[in-house]
Amino acid sequence: MTGTLRTMTGDNRKPRPRILIAGLGNVLLQDDGVGVHAVRELCRHRRSGVVIAEVGTALFNALHLFEWADKVLVIDAMQAGHPPGTIYLLAGDSVEQGRAQTSLHEFNLHSVFNFIPRSRNPETTILGIEPETMGYGLQLTPPLRAGLHRVVQEARDLVNRWKPHSFPSSAVHRV
DSSP states (O other): OOSOOOOEETTTTEEOOOEEEEEESOTTBGGGGHHHHHHHHHGGGOOTTEEEEEEETOGGGGHHHHHHOSEEEEEEEEESSSOTTOEEEEEHHHHHTTOSOEETTHHHHHHHHTTSOGGGOOEEEEEEEOOSOOOSBSSOOHHHHHHHHHHHHHHHHHHHHHSOSOOSOOOEEEO
16 A cells, blocks of 8 residues: 555544654764754653654655654754854744755755655754854753753744644654
């Protein structure tokens, strides 16, 4: 059997959106790994029907997840010239149009979406946090460590708007 598998809800048989939360970044470069740190936190209180993926820098390995999803929340470091720890929330298509605020992985993220048929491109939102440094190290800098809980809460709030009443049990993928 081929086709699209959708989870149906209630009597109205309305499809529930398939949601992917993708944490991007390189954990060897301090604040660049903030997306990975955020999804690790989110995995502690997983939500049913939401796939949480620790993508890191392996974007093409996660192509099948991006293609599967109806809605994608990408969490990543984002340089936009504000103080470290500043949180940004923007629609993925606004980044494609060349806005000044761009993800550190924008080129790769958009390259991945070029491999997905237009009809399957998911609605994408980027949740970014301004890094302090991208130097070698495994720990987030103090401003990002302090802001991590706000990023995680913003991610939960956004996903709850997409799919109300959740955060206890989903599939977890490490790419």
